[in-house]
Amino acid sequence: MQITYAISMLPLLNIAVILILLTVFATHMYLKTHIRTDLHLALSLGLILLLPLMLFGSTATIGEKLDFWSKPYHVAGLTVLLATLAISWLAEKREFSERLPIIVVTIVVACSIVLPEIMAGIIFALSLIFSSLWLYQQATKGYKFEYIRIILFAVIAISVIGGSLFFSEAFAFLYSILILTLLIYETLRYFDRVVFLLRSAGINSITDSLTGLFNKGFLSKKVEQLVQRGDISIIFCDIDNFKNINDKKGHEYGDKVLINVGKIMKRIVNDNGFVCRAGGEEIVCIIVSGDAVNIAEKIRSSIESEVNVTVSVGVASSKELSGQSLDQLGQRTIKKADLRMYIAKTSGKNRVVYSDEKKEESV
Numbered sequence: 001m002q003i004t005y006a007i008s009m010l011p012l013l014n015i016a017v018i019l020i021l022l023t024v025f026a027t028h029m030y031l032k033t034h035i036r037t038d039l040h041l042a043l044s045l046g047l048i049l050l051l052p053l054m055l056f057g058s059t060a061t062i063g064e065k066l067d068f069w070s071k072p073y074h075v076a077g078l079t080v081l082l083a084t085l086a087i088s089w090l091a092e093k094r095e096f097s098e099r100l101p102i103i104v105v106t107i108v109v110a111c112s113i114v115l116p117e118i119m120a121g122i123i124f125a126l127s128l129i130f131s132s133l134w135l136y137q138q139a140t141k142g143y144k145f146e147y148i149r150i151i152l153f154a155v156i157a158i159s160v161i162g163g164s165l166f167f168s169e170a171f172a173f174l175y176s177i178l179i180l181t182l183l184i185y186e187t188l189r190y191f192d193r194v195v196f197l198l199r200s201a202g203i204n205s206i207t208d209s210l211t212g213l214f215n216k217g218f219l220s221k222k223v224e225q226l227v228q229r230g231d232i233s234i235i236f237c238d239i240d241n242f243k244n245i246n247d248k249k250g251h252e253y254g255d256k257v258l259i260n261v262g263k264i265m266k267r268i269v270n271d272n273g274f275v276c277r278a279g280g281e282e283i284v285c286i287i288v289s290g291d292a293v294n295i296a297e298k299i300r301s302s303i304e305s306e307v308n309v310t311v312s313v314g315v316a317s318s319k320e321l322s323g324q325s326l327d328q329l330g331q332r333t334i335k336k337a338d339l340r341m342y343i344a345k346t347s348g349k350n351r352v353v354y355s356d357e358k359k360e361e362s363v
Helices: 009-033 038-046 050-058 071-090 096-114 115-141 146-166 168-204 216-229 241-249 249-272 293-305 330-346
Strands: 233-239 274-279 282-287 310-317 351-353
Touching: 009 038, 009 050, 009 071, 009 168, 038 050, 038 071, 038 233, 050 071, 050 249, 071 096, 071 115, 071 168, 096 115, 115 146, 146 168, 216 274, 216 282, 216 330, 216 351, 233 241, 233 249, 233 293, 233 330, 241 249, 249 293, 274 310, 282 293, 293 310, 293 351
Parallel strands: 310 351
Antiparallel strands: 233 282, 233 310, 274 282
């Protein structure tokens, strides 16, 4: 006895495989990160997985033709809609009203499975069309990725209507391919969330939460890495009278000053290096290309004119320490720039000091 599967059902047999992999991946993510969202998603997908497992038995036939629209096609569509609902609910930060279209269409499709097959297929298609129109309203509000769901829902609906009216194997096969494509797209949406979390974790570990600049830890490691490859310069900036600013205008205003100063420095340094907040009102630039003194003067003058505060700046180059050990050379260059910044402070502030013998002053 030879058991065969209708060719239009073959793509749908991959649904179970994808859901198994997603469940395993979400479980692994939870074990590594202890983020409950991944645990809830793994449990949800594990339950949903029971539906497509039925397809392996219910679609096997012994020399019989499988009609379209029949229960296995309905079960496959319901499975993917449930997976879409689980992923959009757990992996995307959305309001309840924004999730409502998928909730409604999933409930309608689940309830219609008890109806006669042709009627169930038509209801399935109309539900997807309704959901597409609803999702379109969201897409016009800025959720651009919804356009992909809209297109997939609409084309799936057309394939169901075409297959139901014309009893065409081609429409049935198209439906199977499209349903599988929808599941793959939802899988990619979940992976987008994972990538975002990984990037956020990496960025948060090296950036200052207030200014968005690189933090002191990044500065310490990066400067030693770069100095091993070639000469670098350090621009050490300290906002003048910052304590008075905080005392007179409040810490919230002081935070805004820090943020604006950081933005200006990032804009001026651009691709010439890295801008880091060393702590408090001290911001340090690692310069790998360009004239560090010229960059420092641009920083000083731009901050004075745009933020209406002044900075004292010290500039030092690792070249000045040539002949010395490379061990901690980056930190020694930072220290030298820091000392010159202190000279700028004690010499009247609002100036750039780039040499032990002379200083560049600005009125």
